[in-house]
Amino acid sequence: MLANEISSVYWGSNTFKFKSKGRAFLSTMHSTIGIWVIPFYLISCLTGLYWSYDWYSNSLHSLTGVEKQKKMPPKFDENAVLSYTDVQKALDLFNENVKDYEKINIRFTAKNETYTFSYLPTNPTHDMAMNKIELDINTNEVIKHEKFEDKSMAEKLMKSILALHTGEYFGLFGKIIMFTTSLLMSLFTITGLMMYIGRKKKKLKEADKAVV
Structure with a gap:
């Protein structure tokens, strides 16, 4: 009543x-x-x-128990040479392990041994729901594979701050x-x-x- x-x-x-x-x-x-x-x-x-405000973001991470990623300045090795063969090898290894995706970002180490792909799977929760896979082209092994869908609710929310801010979290309507x-x-x-x-x-x- x-x-x-x-x-x-x-x-x-x-x-x-x-x-x-x-x-x-x-x-x-x-x-x-x-x-x-x-x-x-x-x-x-x-x-x-x-x-x-850092104090605000730090407080959110403390409340949710989600570790805050440290901002690391990009490192550039003048002696590093990006080989087309190595990149193609990394892409082939990536496609062997990931079948459906919409877009990818690629990062590599100075020695061009480890490649990290951040990719958006097909039909994602939102455009910020990226998965991450780390590959070793020397051993052809998957070092780490983190999927957005496997994260806890707290982690998903912290990874979706920008999507919530822009409304993308709720799709086109949002x-x-x-x-x-x-x-x-x-x-x-x-x-x-x-x-x-x-x-x-x-x-x-x-x-x-x-x-x-």
């Missing part, structure tokens, strides 16, 4: 009223649409802070929603400013009447 009453009050107070006019119309539009987009703004803010709610920010600025100006004018009129 209590849940029904709360739901009734919530939905009733957040229904757009087209019959309203003037400042009442602006106020209704500002508050009603604002309530509807709050969940999406919260997702955008809470995920966006991840890249802005991207459209996040794009639309971002555009609506201008609506709140305009309606808020119009209501502020309206209140100022009202106060000035009341002050003039009081003087008379």
Whole structure:
């Protein structure tokens, strides 16, 4: 009963009223649409802070128990020579172990012995759900193969921060929603400013009447 009453009050107070006019119309539009987009703004803010502040990202990793990857500066060995034969060998080994994928990124060690492929499998959860496989072209062995689907829920969420931020986590519909709610920010600025100006004018009129 209590849940029904709360739901009734919530939905009733957040229904757009087209019959309203003037400042009442602006106020209704500002508050009603604002309530509807709050969940999406919260997702955008809470995920966006991840890249802005180290203390915030560190706290998330501590809470989830997921180890934070250290940012390592790229190393370049001037004596390293990238051999077409070695790359082809790595690609062949990769294709032997991975059958279905949409795109790949490749990294190799200075000695061109170990190749790491980050790849997006066919029909992924989202575009950031990358798998990783590490191959040794000398022994033709798989050193490590990490799949997104095998990770814990906490790891999946931490790997999906960017996808949540952009809405890609929920597919095309999610991207459209996040794009639309971002555009609506201008609506709140305009309606808020119009209501502020309206209140100022009202106060000035009341002050003039009081003087008379």
